[in-house]
Amino acid sequence: MGVKPASNPQHYLQQAMQLHQAGEIDRAMQMYRDVLAKEPGQADALHLLGAAHWQKGELDEGEKLIRRAIKIWDKSAGYFADLGGVLKQRGELVAAIAEYKKALALDPNLANARKGLAESLGRHGHDLAKEFQWEESEAAYRQYLEMRPGDAGALNNLAEIYHHAGDRETALSLYNEALQAQPGLHIARFNRAICLLGMNRLKEGWADMEASKSDWINRMDKRKGLPWLALPLWDGSDLCGKKILIWGDQGIGDEVLYAGMFSDLLACGAQVTVECMDRLVPIFARSFPEITVMVRSTHIMMSADFDFHSPYMWLSRFFRHDFAQFPARRGYLKADPEKTEMLRARYRAYGKPRIVGISWHTSTGGRGTARRMSLLDLAKVLPKDRLYVDLQYGDTAAERTEAARALPDFVLHHDTDVDQLKDMDIYAAQVVACDEVVTIGNTTAHMAGSLGIPSQVFLPIAGLTWFWFEKLEKCPWYPSVRLLRKEQEGDWDAALGKVKD
Numbered sequence: 001m002g003v004k005p006a007s008n009p010q011h012y013l014q015q016a017m018q019l020h021q022a023g024e025i026d027r028a029m030q031m032y033r034d035v036l037a038k039e040p041g042q043a044d045a046l047h048l049l050g051a052a053h054w055q056k057g058e059l060d061e062g063e064k065l066i067r068r069a070i071k072i073w074d075k076s077a078g079y080f081a082d083l084g085g086v087l088k089q090r091g092e093l094v095a096a097i098a099e100y101k102k103a104l105a106l107d108p109n110l111a112n113a114r115k116g117l118a119e120s121l122g123r124h125g126h127d128l129a130k131e132f133q134w135e136e137s138e139a140a141y142r143q144y145l146e147m148r149p150g151d152a153g154a155l156n157n158l159a160e161i162y163h164h165a166g167d168r169e170t171a172l173s174l175y176n177e178a179l180q181a182q183p184g185l186h187i188a189r190f191n192r193a194i195c196l197l198g199m200n201r202l203k204e205g206w207a208d209m210e211a212s213k214s215d216w217i218n219r220m221d222k223r224k225g226l227p228w229l230a231l232p233l234w235d236g237s238d239l240c241g242k243k244i245l246i247w248g249d250q251g252i253g254d255e256v257l258y259a260g261m262f263s264d265l266l267a268c269g270a271q272v273t274v275e276c277m278d279r280l281v282p283i284f285a286r287s288f289p290e291i292t293v294m295v296r297s298t299h300i301m302m303s304a305d306f307d308f309h310s311p312y313m314w315l316s317r318f319f320r321h322d323f324a325q326f327p328a329r330r331g332y333l334k335a336d337p338e339k340t341e342m343l344r345a346r347y348r349a350y351g352k353p354r355i356v357g358i359s360w361h362t363s364t365g366g367r368g369t370a371r372r373m374s375l376l377d378l379a380k381v382l383p384k385d386r387l388y389v390d391l392q393y394g395d396t397a398a399e400r401t402e403a404a405r406a407l408p409d410f411v412l413h414h415d416t417d418v419d420q421l422k423d424m425d426i427y428a429a430q431v432v433a434c435d436e437v438v439t440i441g442n443t444t445a446h447m448a449g450s451l452g453i454p455s456q457v458f459l460p461i462a463g464l465t466w467f468w469f470e471k472l473e474k475c476p477w478y479p480s481v482r483l484l485r486k487e488q489e490g491d492w493d494a495a496l497g498k499v500k501d
Helices: 010-021 025-038 044-055 059-072 077-090 093-106 109-128 134-147 150-167 170-180 185-197 200-213 251-268 277-289 311-318 337-348 368-372 374-379 398-408 424-432 443-450
Strands: 245-246 271-276 292-295 310-311 356-358 385-391 410-413 436-442 455-459 481-485
Touching: 010 025, 010 044, 025 044, 044 059, 044 077, 059 077, 059 310, 077 093, 077 109, 093 109, 109 134, 109 150, 134 150, 134 271, 150 170, 170 185, 185 200, 200 311, 245 251, 251 271, 251 311, 251 443, 271 277, 277 292, 277 424, 310 311, 337 356, 337 424, 356 443, 374 398, 398 410, 424 443, 436 443, 443 455, 443 481
Parallel strands: 245 271, 245 310, 271 292, 356 385, 356 436, 385 410, 436 455, 455 481
Antiparallel strands: none
């Protein structure tokens, strides 16, 4: 350490650098090698050769050479900055951040180090947020904003962190800052719309959704080249005698939720075609015989001449723009009565006074992990004189075994004839075969609510989807559903304590 690069080859290196900057990288690299052949410890040549390899996409060789240069001479901010650049390009953001900080400790005004650190912090913050690491992500964005105050994109991203972590007031303030800095940032306006809707401020939320529709309408579906996007988006105008296509890249629970507005469309005199997941086709066809139901497919077809199109969620803009519009009804989907009676007879054979369906898990990652609980934690608070029916999708064998060992009086029936991931129609019948349902806010909650089954639904603070709203105990979409909310993130005890017999 501390051995200064020799000065003899500097003129030759200057020529090489001029070629490098002119784009003649291969000639410059040969000149750097010429210097190193005579003086293997020439730190500037090692650094510049490493930078050239980095520029050509040869990251491993570039990193190795720059690290050799730093080992010889650790007083050059540029060396550390370029090492940070190599690591950033490889996606090793934590390591890149550390090298950029070393560079700035030597030269606080080094422009490429400041830029690289800011970009790395921004990307790292984004990645941490996707992994549900809110505190670390927030810290990264705060550091970024210290370097680039008023950056609208970073303010929006930081707002999303607070939003998904459940602090919507702080999120709203940051969305406002982002839009003050850049009024045309539509992603921030869309995000603010979702935040406002979740805060029960429907009028303001739908106004923002309206203002940002040119942006989100193109991100609503992952499929490319949707032919109906050339049609007018329904604007709330008269639908009597008009043909409308309802579509959207939604989860299956979302499609069930928004199906509650199909009757509103029919009441307007519309001719309705709905695109949905294949598992929902029989249920939708039975429940809404006046509607044309087609399977959502990657092979996009539009055989009818429609007057309007609308994503599922957009219907709420007109039919649920205040809480007075939510109808007080028992349910709107219809299960197969024969399948229902077959399963009900099977469950009644246990001789228990009540049949209760339960679900406790979601496969959704990221922020969705906040919705999960364990079967054992749920089973501990449930009365033991009931029959419990496993409504949980996926492999539940290990958890069922654990619960059976710990709570021998807890009777849980796992029906091998039902798999909602393959057949949602018999799953709907299974839900209706239960007297009531206790579940987290997953597909089971939507199916139970849409079928009118009395239910208690556990909701998190973090990762709360907007349509569950804040603080409400009764669900506006599903009058038969009671909402049990976490009081502190990471702790279901308070919500579990609210379960009613």
